[in-house]
Amino acid sequence: MTTTSSVGSAGRCTRYALALLACGSLFPAIGSALPPAEVQGNTTTAPAVSPLPQASPANSYSLSFKQLGRRDPMYLRGVESTDSADFGIRTDQVVTGVQLVLRFSYSPSMLPELSQLNVLVNDKVAASLPLPKEEAGKDLEKVVEIPARLVTDFNRIDLQLIGHYTMQCEDPLHSSLWARVSNDSQLNIQYSPIALKNDLALLPAPFFDRHDARPLKLPFVFDAAPGPAKLEAAAALSSKFGALASYRTATFPASIGQLPSRGNAIVLVTRRDALPLGELSGNPATGPSVTMMTNPNDPYGKLLVISGRNDAELKTAALAVALGSKALSGATALIDRLDPVPVRIPYDAPNWLPADRPVKLGELVDAQQLHVSGYSPREIIIPLRLPPDLYEWRNRGAPLQLKYRYTPQQFSTNSALLVHLNDHLIRSMQLPSVPNLNGEPQWLEWLKKDDSLPREASMYLPLDISTFKAQLQLRYMYDYIKQGECRDVIVEDMRGQIESDSTLDLSGLDHYTPMPDLAKFRDSGFPFTRLADLSETAVVMPDANGPEVLSAYLTVFGRFGDSTGYPTTGVQVIQARDVETVSDKDLLVLASASDQPLLKLWTDSMPARSESSHHFFDLSDLALRIHDWFSPDSEAAVRKTRSTLAWSGSGTPYLAGFESPLKSGRSVVVIASSEPSRLEEVTAAMIGGDDYKELIQGRLAVIQDKQITSLTADQPYYVGQLGWFRHLQLLLSRHLGWLLFSVLLGFALLCALIFLGLRAQAKRRLS
The missing domain is CATH 2.60.120.260 (Galactose-binding domain-like)
Known part of the structure; x- marks a missing residue:
């Protein structure tokens, strides 16, 4: 990527900022960061600022x-x-x-x-x-x-x-x-x-600040109703900021033609004069450009203006920010060239554990976090973002080769290292004291030069208790031996360490999972995030894209970025009339009111539908408990247990998942509401929180304020690949009739072989 900056080089900007910082430290009365009348103690050192009116003390x-x-x-x-x-x-x-x-x-x-x-x-x-x-x-x-x-x-x-x-x-x-x-x-x-300089070298600050622990709320402003390319550009940016704010969640309210009254915002324009952007309004774009400027409505707020002469140039500028913002500097950067975006392969999302090789635990956390000390040390927590479609049935799990060290005690009987996955105990390993190292003289020699002993253990992490955001928890429990009255003094000389080259290996596991599964969509964005850039995903937008629909769209893509840690540079945005051109992709369909034709076109495939003020939801609670084991068609057995709930009145927001009517093995997820303003309830339910007692799951989830109801849970199709033998096992497990037939057939073949063998032996004896 080549950029041209309108304000000096990065080096001069840095030196200038440091000079202003030094001046601000020497003359604290000068600057825009004016404290209230009564302030306890000194304020913290501030970045480069410019004189501005005094800020309200109510912040x-x-x-x-x-x-x-x-x-x-x-x-x-x-x-x-x-x-x-x-x-x-x-x-x-x-x-x-x-x-x-x-x-x-x-x-x-x-x-x-x-x-x-x-x-x-x-x-x-x-x-x-x-x-x-x-x-x-x-x-x-x-x-x-x-x-x-x-x-x-x-x-x-x-x-x-x-x-x-x-x-x-x-x-x-x-x-x-x-x-x-x-x-x-x-x-x-x-x-x-305080007012920061207009310098792109600060990115992603102040739009995302890593010091802030509050949920990110970053407005997006469009100059007019956005077309597909502009929406793709916005998705790349929202997913980028969603990835940065992974630890604190993010929402992206959208507006058209109106800047926020205060704070920071992302602005996407092809006509700069459509918004009050100061000097930019009178200077049409000369190519893909990125500008940081002060919000005209707030002297402390900033706008990141992404502009171009057309939507294609605007998308180029947006991708430059999403992929290479660290190379930008100055108040404005003109993007001369953007190198081709690297092609992604399945399951290579930066946030996900690699599925093609053993992963060292030192790659997942800082090495310092693997060291603990004391008799009751803190728990070592290693976050594991597992690919959501790992095949878990009849599987021992993911092999963990754990290397660890500990300080052996002179007297102890119950010291141990406990290994948990999502609070489930996996294994407890004893930490022998020095007298209990019998038969291991080499360790006694080792202790003469090192006060900690190295150990190794192998185990399997079961996949059936793991989630997308799993946690591997390791805790050293040292037994404290009391010496007697007035002799007990705690000396914090106990040490524990998990070696950085301990490995977790997912490479031998299959990727195969039943669908639809809205829980996987909620947690990880699956199946869309199977490719981190979403290059096998198409988004079908409604005919009319109001601010509410755009907000839901951007927030969902923020969730995708949270999952993968990578901007969605490959997504394709279309409208319903073009859906046949993306038949080989997974589809995300947004619908509000009656402006999404696909809801009527795919009525037979969907578990929910609306006709004017009449609404129909499929119910299949019994499908979890009743199954006609002898039916040659297991899906027919599930369909028998379904019923339909119908009512009239205002619509309820919902998520629905089903197999694509355009191609088997591809998935469709619908986010819909008859009232556009209530789409926010769906995205809020996806983010979740303490206000929600239930979670989105199954193939149909209805959201009513803070209540989530999953109405259907059957999973009629699978995605992924499975070896032939495991596929045969799974097939027979789902069809008892076929299983019995296979057993009888095998028994008949065995009897035939025995009969033929005995007859051949009898002929040899007679001859």
């Missing part, structure tokens, strides 16, 4: 510990115990105040004069909370003021329990020494916004 937001990645409450045990949570501050914000709302409880047995709960920010003490006896055992809420001077870009909050239960000698791990900190505890952050 604030809250982050719970759950949003910061703490799935469970913190449990602090023993005379001294620490746990932590990390948070960041956006590049375009300067902190003016932080309050920690701490929700916790603690043991009634601890002595208040010797016990306390310390709050540390970046290893500096922010507060020390007393633990009075009268509040012990209760659910408490305390507000801790954190000085703004302690807060930087990336921050760590440590909660340290100092606990004692007696004035005499004590057991450092006594059960009465505990405190529990809820993951509903939260940080309240006040800030002043």
Whole structure:
């Protein structure tokens, strides 16, 4: 990709930004980041800024510990115990105040004069909370003021329990020494916004800021109703930002001809004069170009303007941002040339575990995260994004070759390394103490030069308990041997390590799965994401694309990017009249009101349909429990258990999956609502969250506010490839009549062979 920048080189921009940063540090009163009248402590160092009016002091937001990645409450045990949570501050914000709302409880047995709960920010003490006896055992809420001077870009909050239960000698791990900190505890952050330079070298900031833990909400603005090429460009961008925001989810509200009143946005235009874009409005595009500019409605907001003389040039500029934004600099970049996009192969998504070779665990997490220390160390968590169509029936699972090290104790009986997959115990491996290394003299010699022992173990991770976003959990459990009164002192010299070259191998597993399966679509975007660039996917848009439909379209593609970690550069957008031209692709169909002709054309294939104000949904709950095992047509047995629910009134949003009427083995997923504004309910249900008690699954899921109802769950076809022997096993398992016939046929052949053999032997004896 070749770019021409309208503002200096990247090196000059960097030096200029550093110079402004230094000036801002020396003269804090100058700049656009003006703090409120009352500010505790100093503000954090800010990027290069330009003078702007004073920002409102009302800017604030809250982050719970759950949003910061703490799935469970913190449990602090023993005379001294620490746990932590990390948070960041956006590049375009300067902190003016932080309050920690701490929700916790603690043991009634601890002595208040010797016990306390310390709050540390970046290893500096922010507060020390007393633990009075009268509040012990209760659910408490305390507000801790954190000085703004302690807060930087990336921050760590440590909660340290100092606990004692007696004035005499004590057991450092006594059960009465505990405190529990809820993951509903939260940080309240006040800030002043600052205006960043218009420099493409900052990308993806400020549109995506890696310091921010809140869900990403990034508006898209079109100059007019978009055509297919412009929609493909928007999909590449939304999937790119969806991939970046994978850890915090993303939504992309869309508008036509209207810039947002505040904040940042992506703008896609072929006619710059259609929007109030300042100087850009009077300068028509001369080719594919990318511009960062200030939002005319917000001096602190930025617009990323993707433009071209036509939709094809606009798509080129969008792909340049999606694939190579790190090469851009200056306020404007003109894209002279874009190299061909690399061809993707199935299952090569960057976020997915490779299915063609053993994967080292060191490729999945930073090596430092594989090291732990202490008697009760943290759990080692390795995220596993498995291809969603791995064949699991009659399969031992994925082989894991685990290499690990541990510090052998002088006296212990119950130390172990526990291996879990999605909280299911896979294996428990003993960690022998030094006296128990009998028959292994080489290890005793080893310990003279290294205090940790290397070990290996082989096991299989069962696929039937794995999910797309699976977690491999490893925990060292060291047995603490008490020495007696006044002799127990905890020395944190225990170490554990999972070797980076431990491997998980998926290469011997088949890819074959029953369809349709909306759970796979919800979690991973399958089957569309089988190819990371979605080059075997076509999107069938309604005849009229309003902002609600566009928002749903962009958010779904953000989910695809979240799944694969790669922009959807190969997707094709069409309308219903062109569907025959994409018969060899998987189809994503969006429908609102009555503007999607395919819903009527494919009525016989769909589990849901609407006719004016009349709506019909297939029901097949009994299909999960009733099966005519002796029917030669197993699918007919399923169809017998179906019924249809019909009603009149306003429509309900739904997702439906079925086999493509254009080609067997290809899939169709329909996202539909008779009211365009309710398509947002479908995308919100796909993202999920604590508000949803059920999950999207089956082949038909109806969404009503926060309620998800799966009405049909039969899976009449398969996708993928399977070896002939496994395919025969699966076929016979689904048809009991064929299985009995095969057994009888095999028995008859065996009898025939025995008969022929005995007759031949009799002839030889007689002759």
